[in-house]
Each structure stands twice: as structure tokens, then as C-alpha cells.
Amino acid sequence: MKAVTYHGIRDVRVEVVPDPEIKKPTDVIVRVTKSAICGSDLHFYRGKVPMDEGFIVGHEFIGIVEETGSDVRLLKKGDKVVAPFWVSCGVCINCRNRVPTSCIGGGGCFGFGKAFGDIPGGQAEYVRVPFADSTLEKVPENIEDTKALFLGDIFSTGYFCAEWANIKPGDRVAVFGDGPIGLFATASARLFGPSLVITVGRHDFRLDVAKKLGSDLVINSRKEDPIHKILEVTDGRGVDAVLECIGSEEALSSAVKITRPAGTISFVGLFTGAVPIPMLDFYLKDLTLRGGVCPSKNYISQLLPLIENGKIDPTAIITHDLPLSETPKGYRLMDSKEENAIKVVLTP
Numbered sequence: 001m002k003a004v005t006y007h008g009i010r011d012v013r014v015e016v017v018p019d020p021e022i023k024k025p026t027d028v029i030v031r032v033t034k035s036a037i038c039g040s041d042l043h044f045y046r047g048k049v050p051m052d053e054g055f056i057v058g059h060e061f062i063g064i065v066e067e068t069g070s071d072v073r074l075l076k077k078g079d080k081v082v083a084p085f086w087v088s089c090g091v092c093i094n095c096r097n098r099v100p101t102s103c104i105g106g107g108g109c110f111g112f113g114k115a116f117g118d119i120p121g122g123q124a125e126y127v128r129v130p131f132a133d134s135t136l137e138k139v140p141e142n143i144e145d146t147k148a149l150f151l152g153d154i155f156s157t158g159y160f161c162a163e164w165a166n167i168k169p170g171d172r173v174a175v176f177g178d179g180p181i182g183l184f185a186t187a188s189a190r191l192f193g194p195s196l197v198i199t200v201g202r203h204d205f206r207l208d209v210a211k212k213l214g215s216d217l218v219i220n221s222r223k224e225d226p227i228h229k230i231l232e233v234t235d236g237r238g239v240d241a242v243l244e245c246i247g248s249e250e251a252l253s254s255a256v257k258i259t260r261p262a263g264t265i266s267f268v269g270l271f272t273g274a275v276p277i278p279m280l281d282f283y284l285k286d287l288t289l290r291g292g293v294c295p296s297k298n299y300i301s302q303l304l305p306l307i308e309n310g311k312i313d314p315t316a317i318i319t320h321d322l323p324l325s326e327t328p329k330g331y332r333l334m335d336s337k338e339e340n341a342i343k344v345v346l347t348p
């Protein structure tokens with residue numbers, strides 16, 4: 001089969017590799033019908049996290065079950081399924097506590113190398129899914145691939161960030177980040193009934209999409225100081241909640257400044273090192289800080305009706321739909337933001 005493999009910094013290739021096979025009775029093989037390049041794939045692409053030479057990458061995909069292991073009970077050949085980015089065993093203590101991303105029973109991340117469970121990824125024609133019953137979620141046959149695809153990662157992550165921000169009806173909310181997750185966080189924040197959603201980003205073309213997804217006010221931080229502007233539109237009081245979707249030290253410390261006393265900062269941006277937080281401000285304002293990696297598995301069936309009923313159209317963020325053979329170009333576009341790229345999806 002054809003699959004996307006890693007070969008070094010800014011070097012991914014489409015290669016012919018052996019077809020995946022059922023290795024354990026709880027595995028299934030999925031024929032991938034659509035996959036995507038995630039912003040977190042850019043971490044290894046840019047050499048910021050290590051990756052194994054030749055490893056099959058990709059952790060966002062949707063497809064059809066092609067073959068099932070003998071112990072698979074809930075899935076059968078022909079089922080349409082979405083994968084969360086994290087494989088989970090379903091029975092270990094963390095899975096039972098609904099933290100599948102901390103699975104200690106053999107889970108891991110698709111397409112992130114040996115350090116993250118050694119599970120080949122979904123930017124490929126076929127993919128082996130371990131613990132298929134507990135990992136995969138079925139979706140209706142008639143739902144478009146591009147609509148359901150993001151349930152496994154970026155839509156769930158954006159929603160999780162909004163949910164953890166404790167948004168009440170009438171609240172004022174600021175979202176930091178205009179990438180795919182910031183855009184989904186913007187759309188998700190809207191669902192909680194806020195009176196004002198502000199999206200802060202650095203690209204007008206992305207902020208235009210934020211407006212389409214429900215942002216009332218967009219701030220391009222290259223042109224305008226977001227702290228000043230947010231305080232100005234909230235009468236100096238600040239917002240009730242900040243959703244940090246970048247993993248930026250600067251955004252996090254801005255969040256402390258523009259969150260009102262007893263407000264909440266929720267983050268899903270990936271911080272790879274220690275981050276200084278202005279603790280005196282944090283202390284004097286009684287803030288709450290919550291965040292982390294989204295247990296996206298828990299959200300797939302919950303969020304599906306929002307798509308089915310047209311409340312959210314995930315395809316609004318797709319800028320490129322490329323054949324799998326052009327994946328290297330897709331990485332270049334996402335990395336450079338050329339051609340106003342936001343989200344690149346791939347068709348095997």
C-alpha cells in the first residue's frame with residue numbers, strides 16, 4: 001500500500017510499504033477514505049519532537065473496517081469509523097476513569113513513533129487499529145468523510161477547551177489562536193451561550209474563518225495589541241474565560257492579564273518546556289487554570305449530532321483536499337501557510 005513516512009526534518013515521503021496485518025485478536029484493519037495533516041504533525045516535521053526514520057505518520061483519519069480480529073465484538077467489516085488520535089485499551093484504570101489518553105494498557109498515539117506506542121499512522125491507504133472496540137467510534141454511513149473526520153482530534157480538542165473554560169450564558173470569552181484548534185474552540189465557545197467571543201490570531205485569512213464560525217470580534221495581534229483591545233471592549237474588567245489554543249508563553253501570560261477575577265483560563269496548546277506564569281496576578285485574581293491533552297474518544301459520539309444537525313460545519317476550515325500522493329506538498333503548505341492554508345486533508 002501507499003503511506004506517508006518520515007525521513008528527517010521537512011522530509012516526508014509517500015512510499016510503498018507492506019500492507020498492515022491483524023497482529024492481535026482485538027485489531028481491525030481500516031481502509032482509510034480520508035485523513036488529514038494535523039498542526040501537531042508539524043512538531044516532528046520541524047524537528048521539534050523526535051520521530052523514527054521510515055515511520056508511517058498521521059493520526060486523523062476516517063475509513064471503513066476492512067478486516068476484524070477474532071476478538072472484535074462491536075465492529076464488523078463495512079462499518080464506517082472515526083479514529084481518535086489516541087489508541088486506548090478500554091479496561092485499564094485510566095481508561096475506566098475516562099482518561100484514554102493516559103492509557104497504560106498498551107495505548108498510544110497513531111503515527112507518532114516508537115516513543116508514543118509504536119502505532120503506525122493513518123496517512124496511508126490502510127491502517128491497523130489496536131483495541132479496535134474501545135478505540136474506534138462508528139459514524140453513520142451517510143455522513144460525509146470531511147464532516148466527521150475532525151471529531152477524532154481537532155474538533156474534540158477545541159470543544160474540550162471550551163468546555164473546560166466553564167463558559168456560562170452571557171459570558172465574554174477570548175480565544176487565543178487562529179489555527180484549526182483555535183477555530184474549533186471559537187465555534188465551540190459559541191455553543192455555551194456567551195455574549196461575546198473574541199478570537200486573537202496573526203492571519204487575516206484565518207480570522208475571516210473565525211468570523212464565519214461565530215467570532216464577534218477578531219484581533220490580528222500583528223496589527224493591534226490584544227491586551228489593550230480586550231480590556232477596552234470589556235470596560236477594563238477583562239473576559240470571563242480565555243481559551244489558549246497555541247501553546248504560547250506570551251498568550252498564557254496575556255491570559256492572566258485579561259481574565260477577570262475568578263475567571264478561568266483553559267488551554268489545549270502544547271507547551272513543551274517550563275512556562276513562567278505571573279503568579280502574583282494569578283493569586284490576587286483567584287484564577288482557575290485547566291488544560292491538557294483532549295481525551296477525544298469521549299467526545300466523538302457527543303459532538304456528532306452537532307454536525308448532523310448543521311450546528312457546526314467542520315469543512316469551513318478545509319483549504320486543501322489533496323491526493324495522498326501530494327502529501328509532501330500538503331506539509332509544506334501547512335508549515336509555510338502559503339496559499340492561505342489552514343487545514344489540508346488527504347484522499348488515499
Ligand SMILES: [Zn+2]
Pocket residue numbers: 038039040041059085153154
Ligand atoms: Zn492532532
Ligand SMILES: [Zn+2]
Pocket residue numbers: 088089090091092093094095096100102103104105106107
Ligand atoms: Zn487503557
